Amino acid sequence: MIRTMQIVGGLLVIGYAAIAFSDYHFGPGGRSQIPASVRSSPGGYRSWSFWHSGEHGGK
Amino acid sequence: VQYARLGSSQAPWQEFFLEHPGERWSWLAQAQGRWYQTRSVDQAAAPAWSEATPGREVTVPGFPTMRIAERGQRQMISAEGELPFRPVPDRPETYADMSGPGGTFGTVDYGDGSAPPIVFAGGAVDPERLSVDAPTPAVAAEMAAARPEVATRALTCPTCNAPLPMASPLSERVACKYCGGLSDVTQGALVALRPGSKLPVEPVIPLGTSGHLRGRDVICVGFMVRGTTVDDDRYRWREYLLYVPERREYLFLLEEDDNWQFIIPILPGDVEVNAKTAVYCGDSYEWTQSVRAEVELVAGEFYWKVEIGEAVEATEYAHGGDKLSEERSADEVVWSLCSPIFKHEVTTGFGLVPRSKKGAGSAGSPGLFKTWLWLLVAWCAVAIASCAMRSERTVADLNLPLANQSATQSGTKVEPPTTFTEPFVLTGLSRSIQVELSCNEGSNTWAGADIALVNEETGDVEETSLDVEHYSGVDDGESWSEGNPTASTWFSRVPAGRYVFRVETGGDPAKPPQWLHFRAVHDTWSGEHMLWSLGILVVWLTIATVGVRRA
Numbered sequence: 001m002i003r004t005m006q007i008v009g010g011l012l013v014i015g016y017a018a019i020a021f022s023d024y025h026f027g028p029g030g031r032s033q034i035p036a037s038v039r040s041s042p043g044g045y046r047s048w049s050f051w052h053s054g055e056h057g058g059k
Numbered sequence: 060v061q062y063a064r065l066g067s068s069q070a071p072w073q074e075f076f077l078e079h080p081g082e083r084w085s086w087l088a089q090a091q092g093r094w095y096q097t098r099s100v101d102q103a104a105a106p107a108w109s110e111a112t113p114g115r116e117v118t119v120p121g122f123p124t125m126r127i128a129e130r131g132q133r134q135m136i137s138a139e140g141e142l143p144f145r146p147v148p149d150r151p152e153t154y155a156d157m158s159g160p161g162g163t164f165g166t167v168d169y170g171d172g173s174a175p176p177i178v179f180a181g182g183a184v185d186p187e188r189l190s191v192d193a194p195t196p197a198v199a200a201e202m203a204a205a206r207p208e209v210a211t212r213a214l215t216c217p218t219c220n221a222p223l224p225m226a227s228p229l230s231e232r233v234a235c236k237y238c239g240g241l242s243d244v245t246q247g248a249l250v251a252l253r254p255g256s257k258l259p260v261e262p263v264i265p266l267g268t269s270g271h272l273r274g275r276d277v278i279c280v281g282f283m284v285r286g287t288t289v290d291d292d293r294y295r296w297r298e299y300l301l302y303v304p305e306r307r308e309y310l311f312l313l314e315e316d317d318n319w320q321f322i323i324p325i326l327p328g329d330v331e332v333n334a335k336t337a338v339y340c341g342d343s344y345e346w347t348q349s350v351r352a353e354v355e356l357v358a359g360e361f362y363w364k365v366e367i368g369e370a371v372e373a374t375e376y377a378h379g380g381d382k383l384s385e386e387r388s389a390d391e392v393v394w395s396l397c398s399p400i401f402k403h404e405v406t407t408g409f410g411l412v413p414r415s416k417k418g419a420g421s422a423g424s425p426g427l428f429k430t431w432l433w434l435l436v437a438w439c440a441v442a443i444a445s446c447a448m449r450s451e452r453t454v455a456d457l458n459l460p461l462a463n464q465s466a467t468q469s470g471t472k473v474e475p476p477t478t479f480t481e482p483f484v485l486t487g488l489s490r491s492i493q494v495e496l497s498c499n500e501g502s503n504t505w506a507g508a509d510i511a512l513v514n515e516e517t518g519d520v521e522e523t524s525l526d527v528e529h530y531s532g533v534d535d536g537e538s539w540s541e542g543n544p545t546a547s548t549w550f551s552r553v554p555a556g557r558y559v560f561r562v563e564t565g566g567d568p569a570k571p572p573q574w575l576h577f578r579a580v581h582d583t584w585s586g587e588h589m590l591w592s593l594g595i596l597v598v599w600l601t602i603a604t605v606g607v608r609r610a
Contacts, residue, residue: 001294001316001603001606001607002316002317002318002426002427002430002603002607003316004603005430005599005600005603005604005606005607006430006434008599008603009430009434009596009599009600009603010434010437012434012592012595012596012599013434013437013438013441013592013596015592016438016441016442016588016592016596017441017445019588019592020441020442020445020585020588020592021441021444021445021448022552023489023490023491023551023552023582023585024491024551024552025491025549025550025551025552025585025587026549026551031519031520031521031522032519032520032522034513034518034519034520045513045518045520045561046479046561051477051511051561051563
């Protein structure tokens, strides 16, 4: 039993080390991509209409 | 009179019939290092031998209630002097020993069953108060024979002819430590019962080793592995039988997972059991578990006829770090007091050399303590290292514009205030960004922000949203508050690149907070990681510790 305790405890510490050093977080964010045409157009992604036109996903 | 268990002339015990002034008589007997003096008690109701099961209460006039501790069969080996009965050697007789509180002791003598049983009751006698003033040399020799003897008998294993030095004159069974063969001690010689195989487990304390433990000179005479099955898992522990020549008594050491227990047999009559509680010496021990303990392996000599597969119902009661253990079989109930003992106390007491340098360094700590210590030290090292390697760079820190209150009141549709931060460049490994939204305390309103992290080079967008609200006031003279004026979240493992944040503010335009602040920090340490990992680790160690102690 104490061997199981040591193994599982060691795995927990290793898991913590893996997450801490990789700096992984369970982020709630959605991901999307701005089309190249939008990025090269005047105003580009900074226009209000781009974010509210429904053209890009993620929101 | 000299008796022995039926079928064995070994391990005899002596009983002396004593005459006191005033034509009073008593019996003086020695067993397991204790001396008992008893006298016959009239009008005592003894149960039939078949019903004298261990633990059964027996009422003896003039004595506290006693319980049957053991029942068995015996035979008389020899007798001498004036006796109140006609001695018949080798005739099978039955008896039941009783134990009561405060060292009270009794025996029901059923004889050969041809006459009503006779109840004897009395108590333990301090051997220091006994002196031999024998009327004849024969009796003096007999009593001297009952004194402790330290001499070691040398026998050979009938299976493999290996020498088997026997330290205890009370031993009834011997298991060869070389071949594992089990032998009975009969007429001073060993008779093979079954062949064996070499021990798969090496005892930490070599058999025959003398030592000094907790004020007693002891010899390790027996080694036994016992086990139990709980929920399909097999748990095993190792027991060492220690003989104390000076007192002619036995002690045990128990080792499981490097945790050691020092075990002293106690009188069953000194333990009062009520449902799930056992009271001993004024301390209340709570029931923890009952298991069926089976003998898996034996080596060395034992004072009972130990068998592989021998099983008892073992029940444990705990009080602090100490335990009371009851082991019950069909004919006997045995109680013992178990207390923790450090491994270094055992190794020092027996003069054992640690098997490795590593073992020597950790010998002073029980396994549980070491496991807790090393895992928490490892966790601290990870936490400190992961904090120390952070660059912690603020990439955005600004007050956000609030909704246009006047435009809303006039009914004009307005776009929510939107802010783009100054571009910032991330280099090196992918690290996370913590974003934080905060408003003034006591804003009594809510505000929110849709936050997008835009990679200007690739067009990748990651979005999230945060809300803050904080309400406070005074009701009936008592101030109150609820909500949180600060909220945060993470953009996980953001790769290198050129980025901007787009923050679109929301909220109640009619009642905006005094201010709304946005802050983003790259590669900062996470308190969530630390708290969650520490919490899970401590919970697991606690659960496992309870499991280990119960096992």
